[in-house]
Amino acid sequence: MMHSDSTFRSRGPGAGGARATLVGLVLTALALASVATAAGPIVERTTLDNGIRLVMSTQRSVPIVTVNCIIDGGARVDPPGKAGLASLTGSLLSEGTKGRTSEDISRLIDTLGGSFDTGTSSDWVLVSAAVLSRDFETGVDLVARSLREPTFPPEEVERRKKETLGELEADEDQPGVVAQRAFRTAVFGDAAYGHSVDGTPSSVTGLTRDDVLAYHRQEIQPGRTICAIVGDVPTSEMKAMAQKLLGGWQAGGAGYVARAAQPPAARSVVVDRPVTQANIVLGQIGVARSNPDYFPILLMNYVLGGGGFNSRLMQTIRTKGGLAYSVSSHFEGNKLPGPFQVALQTKVESAAEHVVHPIKLVREEIVKLHRDGATTAELDAAKDYLTGSFPLRLDSTGKLAGFLGQIEYFGLGDDYIERYAERVRAVTLEDVRKAAQKYLQPEALVQVVVAPATKLAEQGITASPDAAKGS
Amino acid sequence: MPRSQLRLQPRTGKLARMRRTLLRSLALAVVLLASPTHAAQTYSEQVVERTLDNGFKMLLLEDHKAPVAVVQVWYRVGSRNELPGTTGLSHMLEHMMFKGTVKNGPEEYSRVIARNGGNENAFTSDDATTYFATLASDRIEVEVGLEADRMRNLVLSEQLFEPERKVVMEERRMRTDNNPIGFMFESLNAATFLEHPYRQPVIGWATDIEGWKLADLKHHYDLYYQPNNAFLVAVGDFDAQQFGDLVAAQFGGHARGGDPPVVRAREQPPRGERRVAVERPARLPFVSLQYQAPNLHHADAPALEMLESVLSNGKSSRLYQRLVREQRLALDAGASYARTAIDDKTFTLSGQPQPGVSADQLEKALLAEIEALQKAPPSDDELKRARSQVEAAFVFAQDSMFYRGLLLGTYEIAGGWRQIDEFLPAMEKVTPQQVQEVARKYLTPINRTVGVLVPLPTDDAAPLEQMPAGPMS
Numbered sequence: 001m002m003h004s005d006s007t008f009r010s011r012g013p014g015a016g017g018a019r020a021t022l023v024g025l026v027l028t029a030l031a032l033a034s035v036a037t038a039a040g041p042i043v044e045r046t047t048l049d050n051g052i053r054l055v056m057s058t059q060r061s062v063p064i065v066t067v068n069c070i071i072d073g074g075a076r077v078d079p080p081g082k083a084g085l086a087s088l089t090g091s092l093l094s095e096g097t098k099g100r101t102s103e104d105i106s107r108l109i110d111t112l113g114g115s116f117d118t119g120t121s122s123d124w125v126l127v128s129a130a131v132l133s134r135d136f137e138t139g140v141d142l143v144a145r146s147l148r149e150p151t152f153p154p155e156e157v158e159r160r161k162k163e164t165l166g167e168l169e170a171d172e173d174q175p176g177v178v179a180q181r182a183f184r185t186a187v188f189g190d191a192a193y194g195h196s197v198d199g200t201p202s203s204v205t206g207l208t209r210d211d212v213l214a215y216h217r218q219e220i221q222p223g224r225t226i227c228a229i230v231g232d233v234p235t236s237e238m239k240a241m242a243q244k245l246l247g248g249w250q251a252g253g254a255g256y257v258a259r260a261a262q263p264p265a266a267r268s269v270v271v272d273r274p275v276t277q278a279n280i281v282l283g284q285i286g287v288a289r290s291n292p293d294y295f296p297i298l299l300m301n302y303v304l305g306g307g308g309f310n311s312r313l314m315q316t317i318r319t320k321g322g323l324a325y326s327v328s329s330h331f332e333g334n335k336l337p338g339p340f341q342v343a344l345q346t347k348v349e350s351a352a353e354h355v356v357h358p359i360k361l362v363r364e365e366i367v368k369l370h371r372d373g374a375t376t377a378e379l380d381a382a383k384d385y386l387t388g389s390f391p392l393r394l395d396s397t398g399k400l401a402g403f404l405g406q407i408e409y410f411g412l413g414d415d416y417i418e419r420y421a422e423r424v425r426a427v428t429l430e431d432v433r434k435a436a437q438k439y440l441q442p443e444a445l446v447q448v449v450v451a452p453a454t455k456l457a458e459q460g461i462t463a464s465p466d467a468a469k470g471s
Numbered sequence: 472m473p474r475s476q477l478r479l480q481p482r483t484g485k486l487a488r489m490r491r492t493l494l495r496s497l498a499l500a501v502v503l504l505a506s507p508t509h510a511a512q513t514y515s516e517q518v519v520e521r522t523l524d525n526g527f528k529m530l531l532l533e534d535h536k537a538p539v540a541v542v543q544v545w546y547r548v549g550s551r552n553e554l555p556g557t558t559g560l561s562h563m564l565e566h567m568m569f570k571g572t573v574k575n576g577p578e579e580y581s582r583v584i585a586r587n588g589g590n591e592n593a594f595t596s597d598d599a600t601t602y603f604a605t606l607a608s609d610r611i612e613v614e615v616g617l618e619a620d621r622m623r624n625l626v627l628s629e630q631l632f633e634p635e636r637k638v639v640m641e642e643r644r645m646r647t648d649n650n651p652i653g654f655m656f657e658s659l660n661a662a663t664f665l666e667h668p669y670r671q672p673v674i675g676w677a678t679d680i681e682g683w684k685l686a687d688l689k690h691h692y693d694l695y696y697q698p699n700n701a702f703l704v705a706v707g708d709f710d711a712q713q714f715g716d717l718v719a720a721q722f723g724g725h726a727r728g729g730d731p732p733v734v735r736a737r738e739q740p741p742r743g744e745r746r747v748a749v750e751r752p753a754r755l756p757f758v759s760l761q762y763q764a765p766n767l768h769h770a771d772a773p774a775l776e777m778l779e780s781v782l783s784n785g786k787s788s789r790l791y792q793r794l795v796r797e798q799r800l801a802l803d804a805g806a807s808y809a810r811t812a813i814d815d816k817t818f819t820l821s822g823q824p825q826p827g828v829s830a831d832q833l834e835k836a837l838l839a840e841i842e843a844l845q846k847a848p849p850s851d852d853e854l855k856r857a858r859s860q861v862e863a864a865f866v867f868a869q870d871s872m873f874y875r876g877l878l879l880g881t882y883e884i885a886g887g888w889r890q891i892d893e894f895l896p897a898m899e900k901v902t903p904q905q906v907q908e909v910a911r912k913y914l915t916p917i918n919r920t921v922g923v924l925v926p927l928p929t930d931d932a933a934p935l936e937q938m939p940a941g942p943m944s
Binding site for chain 2: 061063103106132166167173274275276318319321323326345384387391
């Protein structure tokens with residue numbers, strides 16, 4: 001059912017599967033079979049004349065191949081008033097290309113038994129095909145045509161708009177999603193990452209086919225594209241195929257400019273909903289993925305709430321208190337500084353401080369880590385997990401393709417995989433203490449609670465006067 | 472919808488948003504669990520099966536593509552084995568299995584696995600409870616030792632029990648009470664099954680959760696957590712002989728337990744349509760048509776699987792093309808056949824209407840698709856697409872050791888892992904006429920239970936006290 005199966009949560013820092021399907025989530029979040037060795041996969045990199053960067057790795061174990069192209073931009077660069085434009089454009093890349101209707105494309109991929117998806121995240125548009133290696137050319141061809149010659153049929157534009165509006169409506173029935181959206185708005189406002197990737201009902205209603213054409217012209221360009229190809233095909237063939245089908249792609253637009261947010265002041269947002277369990281998000285603006293303190297932050301967050309049952313938040317809130325089923329903390333390393341957040345759900349009852357109490361405990365843990373840092377035992381445990389489990393994050397062709405693409409995208413360096421363990425081990429207690437002091441700001445937390453407002457008011461939780469109205 | 476999937480209750484979780492692709496991909500998930508290929512080696516050729524004197528079985532599959540292994544321990548107990556008044560015990564026990572043994576303190580299991588760089592978790596379904604860890608293959612001994620220990624030496628105390636009861640209540644609030652679609656399915660299952668315990672939610676009814684006694688849990692543990700009621704599945708980079716010896720040394724010391732009670736309930740065919748309407752604060756309705764259907768042991772299973780595929784496997788499938796794209800009635804629509812359930816279960820069609828479309832309109836449209844398949848068989852082309860997707864899905868599944876383990880365990884629970892190899896050849900033989908026949912035979916009005924989510928306004932907040940599953944305790 002829509003709520004349960006994707007609920008496995010990997011215990012380490014989120015690797016973030018690109019595919020949102022159930023199968024994708026089960027396969028990627030559950031972790032498992034590995035195609036990478038401790039030494040790391042053999043990776044080849046090259047740049048085509050038109051600027052497309054290729055990252056390739058041959059993996060022989062299963063006769064399949066994944067082609068993942070990410071194009072920088074995404075919801076981050078949605079123009080003012082046009083929230084959701086990148087997402088609408090991204091979703092339409094598979095709904096018709098020159099000479100092929102949407103249905104032709106669906107039939108083609110279903111006949112092969114592969115998958116072909118397009119999607120949009122905060123920072124990029126993704127076009128991805130996974131096929132049996134015998135169908136490699138068809139897979140690359142589907143991806144190339146989507147990038148180069150999408151037709152954006154007017155009826156498909158209208159259909160996708162209507163669907164998006166419906167999906168936004170359906171999301172309102174999920175309190176966790178409602179809380180996340182309100183949190184983003186409260187932290188980032190009108191700036192980058194301030195709106196849901198899908199946009200808002202009013203912004204989506206206003207989008208036109210011309211907007212979509214403009215996004216494609218401005219943003220979908222070879223110079224901004226990274227294609228990771230992983231699977232049972234020689235890299236020489238990967239390169240030749242990319243050259244043949246993508247090498248002649250020429251496009252160039254100025255692109256849209258993302259606006260970075262200013263750190264918000266502490267505030268409280270209440271979204272009134274008739275639920276029996278409050279969804280709570282606490283946080284602030286975190287860091288960009290390229291932050292030089294990435295590794296100290298990673299370890300610090302593992303201790304706080306990134307380490308599953310070994311984290312302080314889980315021990316305090318769930319194991320000892322029985323106050324929530326899930327509680328975790330997360331730094332989302334984006335192109336620009338992304339959110340840092342703690343999320344949990346706890347029951348709402350009047351006449352008791354059922355919401356106030358867990359919030360207080362979360363705040364205390366943040367304060368404690370900010371003030372005192374971690375212990376040697378905690379740091380050692382975090383290092384053991386992060387280094388030991390690293391190969392499990394590269395354990396399928398799809399995951400490896402995603403990971404390699406991100407290494408390239410964020411400029412993490414060709415030796416990132418090889419040096420990962422060494423970098424984790426190099427972090428000292430002092431590094432963690434400094435990271436906690438610099439990147440946790442207990443006095444500046446934005447707090448969002450989705451619950452019946454009257455019950456919250458009884459416990460003294462109300463919206464700050466300046467707080468954005470939650471949806 | 473695949474309830475073996477959708478009713479999993481993992482120990483940790485986060486809210487997942489519904490995606491428009493979800494219902495379509497649900498079908499694929501089941502297919503992935505289903506399909507061997509004639510081209511590749513069969514599982515029978517690759518899996519080493521060993522059974523110890525105490526009845527503990529192991530299924531070992533060498534897979535050397537990386538220095539990693541997954542170990543899963545399956546117990547043959549789930550909500551199917553539970554009794555009215557104490558539903559949810561299997562899932563609660565799954566949580567308590569992390570609370571320590573005579574030898575290891577609370578949460579020590581998770582600490583040790585994490586220190587060894589492993590990922591672990593567990594899930595409970597109607598039919599089984601599964602614990603798993605993925606680790607570097609030179610660390611799997613750690614997992615085997617911990618699993619052998621907690622099979623018999625769990626410490627169950629009031630002190631650890633009470634906070635965890637509250638955790639499970641929070642889990643229920645998240646999955647069911649505050650998830651209108653989840654809540655609807657809970658009621659629908661209870662209406663589809665009158666006699667069989669498949670009517671019971673995996674997580675347990677709220678009042679049952681409130682009422683569990685520690686003694687109930689101890690009884691459940693002693694009854695079902697015995698070597699002769701469990702088996703181990705491992706896939707990965709190990710030597711099956713050597714690894715099997717290690718497992719034998721760790722688990723062999725447990726004495727064989729008594730035979731757990733047999734579930735004798737058999738659901739009788741319904742004699743008329745049943746309808747359940749559930750009112751919850753929600754923006755959009757939801758509708759589901761649930762039919763009783765036989766499981767994989769029945770000769771009709773391959774045709775039912777193809778029926779599911781024609782209806783909802785891939786974006787070219789009927790429900791997506793007609794209801795989502797052409798008629799624009801649904802945000803998403805899909806079909807799901809519970810083929811690998813232990814007892815006969817369901818074939819389900821579901822959909823979420825687009826805003827402005829009523830549940831009734833979408834229900835009629837779903838029925839029209841059923842009628843179309845009853846009137847005329849699917850085209851050869853449709854069947855061909857369905858088959859190639861299933862075959863390819865099998866190859867893709869090999870990319871994941873965990874998934875291969877899941878496949879073995881699911882079939883072993885459903886009636887024997889060797890049946891994995893029988894499925895694809897059987898599906899190859901399915902004709903368009905047979906798909907039409909099973910649509911006529913099973914998707915009938917008298918065999919149908921309809922579930923509808925009726926939205927109540929969310930803006931003028933309905934008082935909590937009026938909600939059927941309000942705060943407990």
